[in-house]
Amino acid sequence: MSGLDVWMRENPLAYIWLGSYAVALLIFAIEIAMVIHKRKITLQQVRLMHEAEEEARDDKSGENTGENTGENN
Amino acid sequence: MAINWFKYSAPTTFYGLAGKLIPWFALSAAILFVVGLYIGFAVAPADAQQGEFYRIIFIHVPSSILSMFLYLIMAGYAALGLIFNTRLSAMMATAIAPTGALFAFISLWTGALWGKPMWGAWWVWDARLTSELILLFLYLGFIALHASIDDPRRADRASALLAIVGSVNVPIIYFSVKWWNTLHQGSTIKFTGTSMHVAMQQAMFTMLVACWLYAIAVVLARVRSIILERERNTVWISELSEVRS
Amino acid sequence: MLDLLVLVIRRDLVLAMRRRADVLTTLIFFVMVVSLFPLGVGPEMGMLRKMAPGVLWVAALLSSMLSLGRLFSTDYLDGTLEQMMLVPQSLSMLVLGKMAAHWMVSGLPLVLMAPVLGLQFDMQAQALGVLILGLLLGTPVLSMIGAIGAALTLGLRGGGVLLSLLVLPLCIPVLIFGTGAVEAVSTGLSVTSHLSLLGAMLVFALVSTPWVTAQALRISME
Numbered sequence: 001m002s003g004l005d006v007w008m009r010e011n012p013l014a015y016i017w018l019g020s021y022a023v024a025l026l027i028f029a030i031e032i033a034m035v036i037h038k039r040k041i042t043l044q045q046v047r048l049m050h051e052a053e054e055e056a057r058d059d060k061s062g063e064n065t066g067e068n069t070g071e072n073n
Numbered sequence: 074m075a076i077n078w079f080k081y082s083a084p085t086t087f088y089g090l091a092g093k094l095i096p097w098f099a100l101s102a103a104i105l106f107v108v109g110l111y112i113g114f115a116v117a118p119a120d121a122q123q124g125e126f127y128r129i130i131f132i133h134v135p136s137s138i139l140s141m142f143l144y145l146i147m148a149g150y151a152a153l154g155l156i157f158n159t160r161l162s163a164m165m166a167t168a169i170a171p172t173g174a175l176f177a178f179i180s181l182w183t184g185a186l187w188g189k190p191m192w193g194a195w196w197v198w199d200a201r202l203t204s205e206l207i208l209l210f211l212y213l214g215f216i217a218l219h220a221s222i223d224d225p226r227r228a229d230r231a232s233a234l235l236a237i238v239g240s241v242n243v244p245i246i247y248f249s250v251k252w253w254n255t256l257h258q259g260s261t262i263k264f265t266g267t268s269m270h271v272a273m274q275q276a277m278f279t280m281l282v283a284c285w286l287y288a289i290a291v292v293l294a295r296v297r298s299i300i301l302e303r304e305r306n307t308v309w310i311s312e313l314s315e316v317r318s
Numbered sequence: 319m320l321d322l323l324v325l326v327i328r329r330d331l332v333l334a335m336r337r338r339a340d341v342l343t344t345l346i347f348f349v350m351v352v353s354l355f356p357l358g359v360g361p362e363m364g365m366l367r368k369m370a371p372g373v374l375w376v377a378a379l380l381s382s383m384l385s386l387g388r389l390f391s392t393d394y395l396d397g398t399l400e401q402m403m404l405v406p407q408s409l410s411m412l413v414l415g416k417m418a419a420h421w422m423v424s425g426l427p428l429v430l431m432a433p434v435l436g437l438q439f440d441m442q443a444q445a446l447g448v449l450i451l452g453l454l455l456g457t458p459v460l461s462m463i464g465a466i467g468a469a470l471t472l473g474l475r476g477g478g479v480l481l482s483l484l485v486l487p488l489c490i491p492v493l494i495f496g497t498g499a500v501e502a503v504s505t506g507l508s509v510t511s512h513l514s515l516l517g518a519m520l521v522f523a524l525v526s527t528p529w530v531t532a533q534a535l536r537i538s539m540e
Contacts, residue, residue: 008190012125013114019186020129021110024136024179028287031175035294042298046305046316210487217483221474230537231470235484238466238530242488245519249491253498 084161084300085309091293098293102286109279117272126190130273133183135281136176137201139288140208141243143173147215148240151233161296163229164303166236167219168296172288174212180205200251207246211239225303322407326415327422333392334423344385345427351377352435363440370439371449371500375493378428378457383482385424386464389416390472390535403539410528413535417458417465417528425457448503448513452496455516459492462527469534492519 008015113131120127147169154162184202185195196202215232222228304310311317334341355373356366393399402412432453436446467485471477499512 012190013128015186015190016125016128020132020183023182024132027175027179031172031291035291035298038298039294039301042301043315046301046310049305050311050316207487207490210483214484214487217480218470221471221476221480227537227540230540231534234466234530234534234537235470238488241526242491245491246487249494253494 082159082161084164084304087161088297088300088313091297095290095293095297098286098290102283102290105279105283105286109276109283112272112279113276117270117276120273123191126187127273129183129187131276131280133180133187134277135284136183137180137205138281139284140173140177140180140205140212143169143176143288144208144211144236144243145240147173148236151236155230155233155237160303161300163233164296164299165292166233167229168292168299170212170216170219171295172291174209174216176284176288177205177209177212181209200247200253203250204243204247207250208243211243215239319408319411322411323415323418326412327419330416330419331422334419340385340388341423341427344381344424345431347384348377348381348428348431349435351380353438356438366439367441367504370436370441371445371497373439374432374435374449375453375456375496378425378432378453379460379486379489379493381428382424382457382460382464383485385420386461386468386481386485387478389420389465389468391468391477394472394539399535400539403535409532409535413465413469413531414524414528417462417531420465421458421461425461429453429457442504445500445504448509449496449500451513452499452516455513455520456492456496459516459519459523460489462523462531463488463492465531466527466534469531469538472535472538492516495519 109131113128117128119125147166150162150166150169153159154166181202184205188197188199188202189195215236218235219228219232222231301310352373355369359365359369390399393402403409405412429450432450433446436449441449464481464485467481467488470484471481474480495512495516499509499516502512503509
């Protein structure tokens with residue numbers, strides 16, 4: 001414990017940066033990554049749902065399936 | 074200046090508006106973070122009593138301020154949602170909670186790291202530290218309650234009520250903890266620098282604004298995902314370009 | 319209005335008396351937690367005397383959490399709660415009755431038990447008196463704040479733990495002033511400020527929590 005104390009007094013800036021700012025920035029980075037990931041996942045889900053819906057609709061109408069899938073892709 | 078605010082309170086329009094605003098908030102937040110850190114570390118001088126250690130203030134104080142204000146804003150949105158039954162307010166409250174909790178955590182963490190060289194202990198039962206910890210608990214309670222209710226409407230309304238009850242309690246908790254603290258121990262070391270250097274103030278203010286902008290950007294991004302998830306069965310979602318492509 | 323209140327209290331008390339084991343469990347839990355502390359921290363009397371109010375209060379807080387889950391859930395499960403919400407009388411009054419009954423069943427026994435446990439910790443008579451007074455004022459507040467949490471978590475899986483997570487932070491002021499009063503009397507200070515603040519909290523809770531709990535119940539029962 002005293003080793004840390006001595007190191008802290010000798011390198012205050014390193015202590016501040018590693019201890020506080022790096023941690024804070026890391027938390028921000030994780031949060032941003034989580035938000036982006038959430039966005040990706042939700043978009044994927046919604047897209048899948050709509051594709052499934054459209055396919056179901058196409059199967060019902062049964063005629064121009066090829067045309068529709070061509071449009072959607 | 075007849076802006077129709079109600080137009081933007083509908084998820085439909087808000088989704089697009091938020092999408093346009095996010096890059097601007099994120100970019101200005103990033104720039105201000107860099108500027109604030111530059112002023113804080115290169116321009117501002119070392120403090121007479123605390124040496125270099127006081128520089129933790131530039132992240133510690135903004136995150137404490139944000140964690141408290143975000144709770145109030147969250148409770149405000151929750152109340153709006155409960156009273157006027159607007160969909161978007163409840164979504165905003167849900168989106169704010171994780172960011173607020175993270176800021177509360179950062180504030181506690183940096184507070185502990187500041188306490189170690191100053192007070193000689195990682196944790197002191199200081200009034201402000203303790204109430205910040207309780208604030209974190211309140212955030213966690215909100216998130217946990219919202220997460221454990223499956224029906225989104227009930228989840229919104231139940232956690233909204235909890236947020237309002239919590240916000241009524243926050244001042245009571247703060248004053249009781251403060252009083253408890255003065256009873257138990259003598260005055261703890263306070264930040265003696267009432268005469269803060271101009272550069273210190275500038276750095277702190279810049280960092281505060283940067284944190285605000287960052288929080289707004291993240292919350293907007295999160296609320297967009299929530300809107301997408303909740304409204305996935307509506308027509309306007311299926312007509313969005315990012316869904317169609 | 320008052321008839322309804324008395325009716326609900328009597329009904330809940332009768333129900334509680336039919337399941338005496340539940341009431342006893344809470345009380346035994348309280349006694350056990352308090353008795354575990356000396357085993358955990360050592361038998362040094364000076365330290366125990368200093369800790370006593372805190373230990374008793376925290377134990378009371380935890381044991382009141384224990385019984386909160388049952389406050390609405392039994393009525394919810396057998397459909398009585400739904401019927402209660404349909405009656406023309408005010409739901410807040412009904413909720414107040416249930417809170418009062420809950421306190422009589424799970425709060426009052428703790429208050430009555432506290433002096434005995436306080437003696438285990440070698441508390442002085444004066445400090446004991448203040449402790450009892452504080453518990454008398456404070457435990458109803460715990461029941462009332464807890465009722466909000468119980469109503470919000472009604473019918474949820476893992477409701478018990480969640481309930482504690484929601485309610486415990488809100489109970490901190492009660493804990494602080496309750497223990498503060500005992501500390502004040504043992505250091506020779508006046509206790510009126512602590513006790514009057516506890517009383518103010520009790521009044522505030524009496525006025526506001528039944529309504530909030532009624533709203534929470536409406537949200538949960540929708």
